[in-house]
Amino acid sequence: MSTTLFTDIASLVTNDVTLDKGLLGELNNAAFIEESGQIIWVGSSASAPSADSKVSLEGKSVIPGFVDSHAHLVFAGDRSLEFEARMSGRAYSVGGIMTTVRATREATDEELDQNIATQVVEMYRGGITTFETKGGYGLDVEHELRSLKLAVAHTEDVTFLGGHVVPEEYKGRADSYVDLVKGEMLEACAPYARWVDVFCDDGAFDYEQSKAILQAGIAAGLLPRIHANQLSQGRGVELAVELGCASADHCTHLSAKDIELLAGSNTVATLLPGAEFSTRSEYPDARRLVRAGVTVALATDCNPGSSYTSSMAFCIAVAVRDMHFTPEQALWSATLGGAKALQREDVGSIAIGKSADFVVLDAPSFRHIPYRPGVDLVVETFISGTSIYRSNK
Numbered sequence: 001m002s003t004t005l006f007t008d009i010a011s012l013v014t015n016d017v018t019l020d021k022g023l024l025g026e027l028n029n030a031a032f033i034e035e036s037g038q039i040i041w042v043g044s045s046a047s048a049p050s051a052d053s054k055v056s057l058e059g060k061s062v063i064p065g066f067v068d069s070h071a072h073l074v075f076a077g078d079r080s081l082e083f084e085a086r087m088s089g090r091a092y093s094v095g096g097i098m099t100t101v102r103a104t105r106e107a108t109d110e111e112l113d114q115n116i117a118t119q120v121v122e123m124y125r126g127g128i129t130t131f132e133t134k135g136g137y138g139l140d141v142e143h144e145l146r147s148l149k150l151a152v153a154h155t156e157d158v159t160f161l162g163g164h165v166v167p168e169e170y171k172g173r174a175d176s177y178v179d180l181v182k183g184e185m186l187e188a189c190a191p192y193a194r195w196v197d198v199f200c201d202d203g204a205f206d207y208e209q210s211k212a213i214l215q216a217g218i219a220a221g222l223l224p225r226i227h228a229n230q231l232s233q234g235r236g237v238e239l240a241v242e243l244g245c246a247s248a249d250h251c252t253h254l255s256a257k258d259i260e261l262l263a264g265s266n267t268v269a270t271l272l273p274g275a276e277f278s279t280r281s282e283y284p285d286a287r288r289l290v291r292a293g294v295t296v297a298l299a300t301d302c303n304p305g306s307s308y309t310s311s312m313a314f315c316i317a318v319a320v321r322d323m324h325f326t327p328e329q330a331l332w333s334a335t336l337g338g339a340k341a342l343q344r345e346d347v348g349s350i351a352i353g354k355s356a357d358f359v360v361l362d363a364p365s366f367r368h369i370p371y372r373p374g375v376d377l378v379v380e381t382f383i384s385g386t387s388i389y390r391s392n393k
């Protein structure tokens with residue numbers, strides 16, 4: 001097997017705390033060696049052993065590929081008018097989800113698959129190398145099943161979200177819809193999913209309904225995660241901790257008790273700055289979570305309604321500016337934090353034995369990501385040591 005040395009890296013974020021270089025294990029004038037898609041050596045350029053081939057990164061910087069632990073990529077249609085109305089003062093509500101459900105049901109398999117592929121290319125261009133995607137815009141057995149069948153071709157982290165909202169044809173019969181989700185829909189979809197998720201919030205599902213859906217998913221062999229406390233200080237986080245969810249996502253409205261519960265659990269709090277940005281909502285304060293010792297991830301929540309961005313760099317910039325993350329915490333949360341939210345041991349860091357998923361930035365260090373908002377700094381993205389995107393800058 002051949003080895004490749006990547007060297008002359010001005011700043012290399014390893015996320016390896018054993019290096020004793022802070023949270024990010026940041027090395028300067030660094031190098032690493034890749035073999036068969038994995039990292040086999042990390043250190044300084046000066047002490048790098050020889051390899052079969054050598055790539056000089058000429059003073060650029062390298063970070064682990066972003067791990068986007070929360071996205072909704074299986075959809076059709078456009079909700080830019082809804083966004084425009086919101087920017088003129090209309091409040092965000094879960095009602096818009098049905099607009100996407102109608103368009104998604106009407107789309108052909110080819111159209112849906114092409115839409116996913118388009119988002120995935122955008123993600124690669126922006127440095128995301130691992131991503132999760134949910135269904136949730138089918139909301140009947142046929143369309144949730146086809147959503148997940150399409151999604152598995154793109155990622156191993158597929159999530160069953162039949163419990164996104166109660167579709168219009170079940171209006172006034174939420175409990176019957178919950179029975180469908182827990183029953184026939186779950187049975188059809190479970191073979192294609194790793195995760196089960198539910199939107200536990202105002203206008204979506206309450207604590208009891210959410211618990212029933214997640215428990216049914218767990219019984220079917222899926223791992224739980226949850227949309228919690230986005231629109232109100234409800235009981236979503238409480239449920240996440242009670243059921244051992246890998247992650248509680250959104251966490252916009254948290255009580256002191258919620259933070260205490262998260263801190264005493266293995267549940268990751270995943271913050272989604274794109275959602276607050278695009279719904280013009282109040283941002284959660286990451287300092288409360290970090291101070292309490294909660295593990296925090298950052299994700300895009302890429303979806304056509306509340307956060308139509310596939311840019312983790314944008315999310316980091318907003319997280320630093322408006323959620324009070326330090327640049328260091330934000331970078332960690334968007335890489336190793338995301339890996340923890342997805343319970344993935346193989347990605348999120350540049351350390352021996354990890355997948356060689358990394359991003360070359362045209363910048364002296366990762367700090368330029370929030371410092372230069374809206375500027376595309378990605379020169380090249382690698383997955384398992386293979387270049388999957390190279391800018392022509």
Ligand code: NIG
Binds near residue numbers: 094096199230305307
């Ligand atoms: O994560 N919160 C629920 N679901 C999505 C929004 C979906 C939509 O508006 O289409 C979210 O923000």
Ligand code: FE
Binds near residue numbers: 070072227303
């Ligand atoms: Fe979401």
